[in-house]
Amino acid sequence: MTEEGYESFDDYVRRRSVALQRFAYLVTHHREDALDCVQDALVGLLPKWDAVVRSGHVDAYVNRSIVNASVSRWRKTGRVTPVADPVADWGRERTPDPTHEVDDADQAWRLCRDLPPLQRAAVVLRFYHDLPFAEIALALGTTEATARSHVFRALAALRKSLGGER
Template sequence: MQRKRRRERDEGMTASTLAAVRETTPTFDDWLAARGSALLSFAWMVTRNREDAKDVLQDALVGLCPRWERFGDVDEAEAYLKRSIVNGSVSNWRKNGRRLVPVADPGQMQPAVPDFTETNDEADLAWQLCETLTPQQRAVVVLRFREDCSFADIARILEIPQATARSHAHRALARLRKELEKAREEGR
């Protein structure tokens, strides 16, 4: 569907207009230099493991690089990349027997936006509890609450219906509330 829209858009443009659009799109290297740390942070939030995040991001970038010129804008390319990261994470999760090994937050990763949750112990605990979620639920939670995406954007990025995105968020939040209550009772 995106190819069809892009083709229709490109056919409606003159050659000079199309060239101008392509000139305003940054090169793959420039885009990666600007967004690399945010993408690695996203991958870590989805996988909760530094090495897995690097691997999944690298695989996604390998898939994106030859397709870079086909994307009409940077947002489409980033949505494709985030979807590839989530797919890779789900594949690894399935392949490795659905084992999750909690690890500490990589100290050198800088979030795309300032992280004000560092002073809030409950928020820290909530992000730690995200490790108990399925990769799809974790991806929705990260996109919704970390990346501040709307459900329409989440549905577009993950290529799922909006209702499914909302359902994943609802189930994830219910599970997180339950785990948070349990942690409070244990005195964490």
């Protein structure tokens, strides 16, 4: 049994994979990218398993790897979000958009997906995982002040996106 309570790397993967995939999805907002980020993080963890376990911060290491993988993918693809071909909709009759009835959680999710990856990860770690800024900094590989800055800037961007709304 390791210091963190995991018998082995396999035990860690069995016990934490669902939570890691959930975290990666919240960071990437794309199912396949999330799975790839988790896989990349775990592939990187395996050869360093003993050293990371000794450090006592396995989850922070893996979360940081997931965020790094997400940022790398984001940089490669840019901020491009695929949408339906607008030409295909020409000539169709328009109906009122029912999205005004979407609940607050969905609205928050849509707003968060437009944040840069590090800010999105900081918000997820702070408000979804309820982590203190010191642990967010560890997971993101930054200082505590930078982690606070990511959360502050993300909240400012979210407030600006909401404009005069609630």
